[in-house]
Amino acid sequence: MIKAGIIGYGKMGRIRAEALKQSGRAEVTEVYDVHANASDVTFVASAEQLIQSNDIDAVFVCTPNHLICPLIISSLNARKHVFAEKPPGLNAEEVRSIRAVEVASGRVLMYGFNHRHHESIKRMKEIVDSGELGRILWMRGRYGKEVDESFFKGWRADPKLAGGGIMLDQGIHMLDLMLHLGGGFDEVHAVVSNLFWKIEGIEDNVFAILKSNESGICASLHSTMTQWRYLFSLEVFLEKGSLIINGLKTSSNAYGEEKLSIKRNASDGHFTSEEHNVFHVDTSWNSEIEHFLGCVETGSEVMYGSSTDALKLMQLMDRIYEASA
Incomplete structure (x- = not known):
């Protein structure tokens, strides 16, 4: 049984604690949070x-x-083995x-x-990866939400924190998926704005155009x-068809149902009918924890969320912010 400690027992800390409990392979033995406001865990006096x-x-x-970087180090x-939330660092x-x-x-x-x-x-x-639809030609990702003034209460409104x-809060997930599917990108063009909320250093929109010189994607x-x-949409267009995800299954159901549409090109150049797959259960939190625990138990390599992935991602994030300056 792996003994886990959680630093930060807000929304994400509680989600991770529940996934650890459900795994049956780990137990949360200690927690630190500036607000010791739960009776189901044992709180300690400091992160250290x-x-x-x-x-x-x-x-x-x-x-x-x-706090992510210094606490990981x-x-x-x-x-100690470490599982850290995104972003992997500030840069x-x-x-x-x-x-x-x-x-x-x-x-x-693991991140x-x-x-x-x-x-x-x-x-x-x-x-x-199977190659059945040929190589990727291009991708388009849209990820957004609505927020009000309450979103900016606390650390989210302070660029130093x-x-x-x-982009660093949510868009980073979409960028990670594009790297996951298509590999790296060389050319970066971006526009960043805070036209509505007008908080210096806290952008409310990012538009980025990316290109890989090697693959042409x-x-x-x-x-x-x-x-x-609330909207999540990831479209991948390949030589022989397309893969489109609309919606994302979450606990709030704010993004609607999670649906993958698969369209294969017919031999005469016309499209065949689409195949639709709807996923009704969010297994992502448990799947992610199982991967981490397996790596800890066996010493196997982190395949999803490694520091190698994280560095590639943050290098691209830095370039997006720099390109918009």
Whole structure:
């Protein structure tokens, strides 16, 4: 049984605790949060006390963005395995510093990019990798939500604590999926705006155009918090058809049903009828935790959410912000 400690017991910390409980392979033995407001866990006095505890095998970092890097480094130095929420750091430089400590520690480090574990994404990735629809030509991703003033209460309204706005908060998931499906990108063009909320350093919209010089794949991404509705849409167009995901299964159901549409080109150049797959259950949180626990137990390589993935992602994130400056 793996003994886990959680730093940050807000929404994400509680989600991770429940997934650990359901796994049957781990138990949460200690928790640290500035607000010790739950009776179902044992709270300790500080994050450092938890990290240094002999009763902890793995530390879950579920904190505001600016704390992620130092807490990961402290945990790895204490010879603990680490699962950390996104973003992997505030920028690529932070991820590089983490990677150096990770290598020296010999411990497992995994980042929480649960979108890769949604059933629609797993099926999409399977079809892309099979080659049955040929190579990817282009992708288009839209991910957005509506927020009000309450969204900016606390750390999310402070660029020193948040590190950025909607792109670092939500758009990072879409960018990660594009890297997951299509590989890296070389050319980056972007526009960033905070036309509505007007908070310096906290963008409310990002429009990015990406291209890979090696594969020729082009991609467009729009991340927004001024859409006034919840929307997730990822479209992948290939030589022999298309794969389109609309909606994302979440606990709130705000993004609607999660549906993957598969369209295969007919030999005469016309499209055949579409195949629609609807996924009614969100298994992403449990799937992600199972992957992490398996890596801890067996010492196997992290396949989804590794520091290698994280560095590639944050390098591209940095370039998007720089291109819009």
